[in-house]
Amino acid sequence: MESHTTIGAGILKDSNIPLLQLSQKIALSHHEKWDGTGYPDRVKGEDIPIEGRIVALADVFDALSNKRVYKAAMTIEETMGIINEGRGTHFDPAVVEAFDKGTGQVMEIYQKYKEI
Numbered sequence: 001m002e003s004h005t006t007i008g009a010g011i012l013k014d015s016n017i018p019l020l021q022l023s024q025k026i027a028l029s030h031h032e033k034w035d036g037t038g039y040p041d042r043v044k045g046e047d048i049p050i051e052g053r054i055v056a057l058a059d060v061f062d063a064l065s066n067k068r069v070y071k072a073a074m075t076i077e078e079t080m081g082i083i084n085e086g087r088g089t090h091f092d093p094a095v096v097e098a099f100d101k102g103t104g105q106v107m108e109i110y111q112k113y114k115e116i
Contacts, residue, residue, distance in 0.1 A: 002039045005031055022051060030055040035089045045092075053092040057083060057099055060090070061106075066114065076107070 008027035012020050029043065029052025036044030038056075048056075064079040074082075080103075087096040099106065 002031070005029075005040045025049050026051050026055045028052070030059055032056070033090045034092050037089075048092070050092075053095050057091050057095050060086070061099075065110065076110075
């Protein structure tokens, strides 16, 4: 499971297309954690690219708040509780703060596209 970060980054690594270069950075860093306990490189804090820090939070929000074949969706309150518990350990505190400030917009998008 953990190798999907390096496999994805490897697929995208030689592109000269800016969007694919950004995608490569995100693929490699979106499972790193603010406290350095993530993977694949155990990068910590601001050494994690900001794009990876943002996608890490978005990925967890999506995974928790939506139904999967192996689990039911959590409520938004439960999801936000887990995200806030991860502030400063799993997630960049500034990214969590920005996410909290934009919760209204996030919920509009969530409601529009959930279970499409």
